[in-house]
Amino acid sequence: MKVLFAESHNLDRPDPLGSHHYIRLFKEAGHDCLWLGPALSPMHIGKPDQLNRHRYRIWREGGCEIDGIRWLVPLTLIFYYNRPFMRSLYAGRNQYRFCLPPLAGQLQKIGFAEVDLLWCAGPAALSLLDIIPHRVSCYRLADRLDQFAMIPPSVGIIQQELIAGVDFVLASSLDLREWALESGGKEVYYLPNGVSEMFFQPAGQRPTDFPSGKRPTAVYLGSIDTRFDLKPLAAAVKRLPEVNFLLIGPLAEVRLKGEIAGLQKKENFRWLGPKEYKTAPAYLQHGAVGLIPFHDSRLTAAVNPIKYYEYLASGLPVVAPPLRELMAMKGPLHAYRAGDEEDFCRAVREALAGNEKEGEAGRQKRIKFASGQNWRARFTTITEILEKKGLPKSFVNRQG
Incomplete structure (x- = not known):
């Protein structure tokens, strides 16, 4: 099974979040996994900080692989950020439509032109619902992003569009579950965080x-x-x-x-x-x-x-x-x-x-x-949902 995680954090982040644990469990189960993002923009290139230099290097090299998981950092001409001319809904909805080189071509080159599971975790993933053919899509909802100062307040609208656009939502808290249901989520599951x-x-x-x-x-x-x-x-x-x-x-x-x-x-x-x-x-x-x-x-x-x-x-x-x-x-x-x-x-x-x-x-x-709160138990719940969504059990539970 091909699994693509559209993310807002580096794959090699020193303090891993829920998606980091889940993609490693998908890889452990024998699936072909790609971590996409976070995107770079022209404003990031040449900045002296280590984080942007690191992402630029990965983009320039066409991606990398960490513990068997591929990592691709796109370069987009439209970046969504809480600054003038960058905070529009258009930018938030279309980040991945203006990549250099085009994202579809990059994915075709590494065998991810189509995926079985499109896992959305950041607002940039909204445009991927149209760009990447997929069998099942989900949104792991872990935060109200409109509460972060560096993210435009309009991100709440994009999150709601993502909630309504995917096949199912995994909400990590009761508050987020209620918000997802109010926002038109087709299927919303309460799946708290876990422990390694x-x-x-x-x-x-x-x-x-x-x-x-x-x-x-x-x-x-x-x-x-x-x-x-x-x-x-x-x-x-x-x-x-x-x-x-x-x-x-x-x-x-x-x-x-x-x-x-x-x-x-x-x-x-x-x-x-x-x-x-x-x-x-x-x-x-x-x-x-x-x-x-x-x-x-x-x-x-x-x-x-x-x-x-x-x-x-x-x-x-x-x-x-x-x-x-x-x-x-x-x-x-x-x-x-x-x-x-x-x-x-x-x-x-x-x-x-x-x-x-x-x-x-x-x-x-x-x-x-x-x-009783470990990530593996949470992952079992996800595989059960995927079976219900039509992915054959042989795909969901495949071992390498």
């Missing part, structure tokens, strides 16, 4: 850059982006000197750079930047608490945080605001009022005290809850 099996591994050697000493360490693993609320965490760094606070992940919200630099001067705070995903379990296994310090917003109301499952699989108690998804799961959680600095500190203290009181029994309880 590697987070269930026994504790290994402590990473050399992990905080040393006897203080317990509260860890945040993931992108530091629009959702991240630094104020409660900064308050906890000052008010809880007996606790280390460790951030691991890329800094996407540039305005926080100065504040994080200031916190770096504190003995009990450390930001390590992005790390290879395969090293993430080692950091969590030596932590004491997992943190999800998110704002209370329309964006976070629709979030199903992958890190929640990763923390629990590593045996960590979780401190987070009462996000709708977390409350609906009824899993282990030390909730605090979003934005409330004192309540955040209370929740961290409570989680640490729980470790002392519950010990290994509490840890195993959290691991057991996470064990």
Whole structure:
């Protein structure tokens, strides 16, 4: 089966998202997989940052292959971005119609002129519904993109058109499921995020850059982006000197750079930047608490945080605001009022005290809850949907 993922993130992103896990499971099942995107535009060429140089190199070389998955980066003359002359609906709806060289020719050259499954994950995928002949199409809806500052507000309209245009929608949260149904989705399935099996591994050697000493360490693993609320965490760094606070992940919200630099001067705070995903379990296994310090917003109301499952699989108690998804799961959680600095500190203290009181029994309880939330189980649900949509079982479950 030929599977094409139309994406807005690099295939080799250091902190993989749901689609990264799913395409690897499709590949593991023996299917021919292509990761398409994110697109480049003339405005990106020549920029000094590493990310754009990396994408340009892949475009210039006609694509690459990572772990048996092909990756193609198109160059489009029309780019959709939240800047003057670039934020029009026309640009958002037609990014892949103006590629150099033409996208259809590039796909023909590598054997993807037609596909069995067209997996849409970013707004640019809308035009692909017409460009690429396919047997089944789906849209993995993981965010309300109109809540991100760098994306034009009109992206909500494009998302709704994508929802209505595909054969079925996979919504990662209850909020997104409701929105997809309201937006005319033909078939909408609630499929939350999951956790990689590697987070269930026994504790290994402590990473050399992990905080040393006897203080317990509260860890945040993931992108530091629009959702991240630094104020409660900064308050906890000052008010809880007996606790280390460790951030691991890329800094996407540039305005926080100065504040994080200031916190770096504190003995009990450390930001390590992005790390290879395969090293993430080692950091969590030596932590004491997992943190999800998110704002209370329309964006976070629709979030199903992958890190929640990763923390629990590593045996960590979780401190987070009462996000709708977390409350609906009824899993282990030390909730605090979003934005409330004192309540955040209370929740961290409570989680640490729980470790002392519950010990290994509490840890195993959290691991057991996470064990039923793995990506492989979610993938099984997807294959069952594909069978219902007419892809023969021999194709869906084919092993290499």
